[in-house]
Amino acid sequence: MEATATAAPNIQISTNTQLAEILRIYDLQNKNLQNMKNKSISDRLKKIKELEKVVLENRTQIQDALYNDFRKAPLQTDFSETYPVVAESRLFNSNLHEWSEAHEVSTPITFIGSNAKIEFEPKGRILLLTPWNYPFQIPLKNLIAAYAAGNVVMIKPSEFTPHTSKLVKEIVAKVFPENEVAVITGDMAVSQEILKLRYDHIHFTGSPAVGKIIMRIASENLTSVTLELGGKSPTIVDETANIKKAARNIIWSKYLNNGQTCVASDYVYVHASKKEEFVQQMREQIKKAFGENAQKDGAYCRMINSKHFARVKGLMDEAISKGAKVENGATVDASENYIAPTVLSNVNTDMALMKEEIFGPVLPVLTYTDINEVLRFINANEKPLALYIYSSSSKNQEFITHNTTSGAVCINESMIHNSFPGLPFGGVNNSGIGKSHGLYGFKEFSNEKAVLKAWNAPSDLLTPPYSKISQTLVDAMLKFL
Numbered sequence: 001m002e003a004t005a006t007a008a009p010n011i012q013i014s015t016n017t018q019l020a021e022i023l024r025i026y027d028l029q030n031k032n033l034q035n036m037k038n039k040s041i042s043d044r045l046k047k048i049k050e051l052e053k054v055v056l057e058n059r060t061q062i063q064d065a066l067y068n069d070f071r072k073a074p075l076q077t078d079f080s081e082t083y084p085v086v087a088e089s090r091l092f093n094s095n096l097h098e099w100s101e102a103h104e105v106s107t108p109i110t111f112i113g114s115n116a117k118i119e120f121e122p123k124g125r126i127l128l129l130t131p132w133n134y135p136f137q138i139p140l141k142n143l144i145a146a147y148a149a150g151n152v153v154m155i156k157p158s159e160f161t162p163h164t165s166k167l168v169k170e171i172v173a174k175v176f177p178e179n180e181v182a183v184i185t186g187d188m189a190v191s192q193e194i195l196k197l198r199y200d201h202i203h204f205t206g207s208p209a210v211g212k213i214i215m216r217i218a219s220e221n222l223t224s225v226t227l228e229l230g231g232k233s234p235t236i237v238d239e240t241a242n243i244k245k246a247a248r249n250i251i252w253s254k255y256l257n258n259g260q261t262c263v264a265s266d267y268v269y270v271h272a273s274k275k276e277e278f279v280q281q282m283r284e285q286i287k288k289a290f291g292e293n294a295q296k297d298g299a300y301c302r303m304i305n306s307k308h309f310a311r312v313k314g315l316m317d318e319a320i321s322k323g324a325k326v327e328n329g330a331t332v333d334a335s336e337n338y339i340a341p342t343v344l345s346n347v348n349t350d351m352a353l354m355k356e357e358i359f360g361p362v363l364p365v366l367t368y369t370d371i372n373e374v375l376r377f378i379n380a381n382e383k384p385l386a387l388y389i390y391s392s393s394s395k396n397q398e399f400i401t402h403n404t405t406s407g408a409v410c411i412n413e414s415m416i417h418n419s420f421p422g423l424p425f426g427g428v429n430n431s432g433i434g435k436s437h438g439l440y441g442f443k444e445f446s447n448e449k450a451v452l453k454a455w456n457a458p459s460d461l462l463t464p465p466y467s468k469i470s471q472t473l474v475d476a477m478l479k480f481l
Helices: 019-031 033-038 041-057 061-068 074-099 137-148 162-175 187-192 206-219 243-257 272-290 308-321 371-380 393-402 438-444 459-462 468-480
Strands: 101-103 114-122 124-130 152-156 182-183 203-206 224-228 232-236 265-270 325-328 342-345 360-370 387-390 409-411 446-454
Touching: 019 033, 019 124, 019 152, 019 187, 033 114, 033 325, 041 061, 041 074, 041 137, 041 162, 061 074, 061 162, 074 137, 074 243, 074 438, 101 137, 114 393, 124 137, 137 162, 137 203, 137 438, 152 187, 162 182, 203 206, 206 224, 232 243, 232 371, 243 272, 243 360, 243 387, 265 272, 265 393, 272 325, 272 342, 272 360, 308 360, 360 371, 371 393, 387 393, 393 409, 438 446
Parallel strands: 124 152, 124 203, 152 182, 203 224, 232 265, 232 387, 265 360, 342 360, 387 409
Antiparallel strands: 101 114, 114 446, 325 342
16 A cells, blocks of 8 residues: 655546545545444344355455455465454454443542543544555454454555455445445546545554555544554574574565565574575475475565566665675566565665665575674664564573564564464554554554542532632542542
């Protein structure tokens, strides 16, 4: 998903969604805000269950759409696109009644004669700006959370995945009336027009650069935002690690979706004593995963388009020209936007691929002897969305975890925290603002409203004219309460 900060006046939208249609839907949803707010939790869950049912009924169509957009294997689509939506639906159906209950707040003696609670109410109008790399999972998972909280929702999917975006629109229309949820398809001009409207919360998934633009636009109306961004998620493989297991898991993290995953292992720091073993295991495990030629393997998808292919190829070529050694891959086919699963060693931190998020199937491998040097490098850069540690040493695990900051840490595993029930998903500063999934998604789309009810107002004793009793009361509060 990409957007720009401003749009030209009187812009002509050359897509299937015209400005008048956007305004029509926006007006319908505005008029339905109170109805949605008053919709019971049971009624919201009925719709979410219906969405789950329709998703499962369209399993083959989802597989076809993702294959047509960037040759994602059907099995990969099942576990990385369809299953997360189904799992989120079931999580909400099991927990929403409890999550949405008002929470009583204890009453201190200072406020005797009153009680207080926190109620959850919907924020109102929600805009979901969703990306192309997981074009089915991300819009529908966030829709579930936003709808469960009682909001009306507009979804703008990416124009880079037309088959999947079209299917998302069709599935949503089967379940929700457009005055509750609507999908607006189209190009960047449509995004510009949508962003001119006022929302109560904007949820954006994409790059930090575009996230900054969205945040600036939202600030015009002091609209709250959730920004799921990215960055360079490091992986550390220490001298105690199970190297074979580490290589296998890193391959899963790096080459799933052709590396186009915000929490993919962006680069690896491996202890110098284990570097040769690690590189050899990477070669062997890549061959085991994708065969002799990944281009012919059905489990290996493609870069989303020629622009992103050229960007990643450029990073790889620049590193090789400056001395990086090709340990595996580095073959390309522009006609298919194909880049082989690539491992580069002899990489240094001055190379471009160590300065920007790679978002493709190229893995830089660096070595270290002093873990403090690695941590200094990580901490000198933007806080990552995730950090992965492969180690058999509890001491090393704790030292790295407690001396870095990241959205998440996985130890002896990569990436699966994204689907782990009960964990928040999100970054820190440049890698993201706010959290998603489950309870955290429900809260993100809700206003936690303080409600206090008083029978005998404590403030009566503190209202002018002040008396000796007032002074005695304040003295007692300062001394004892």
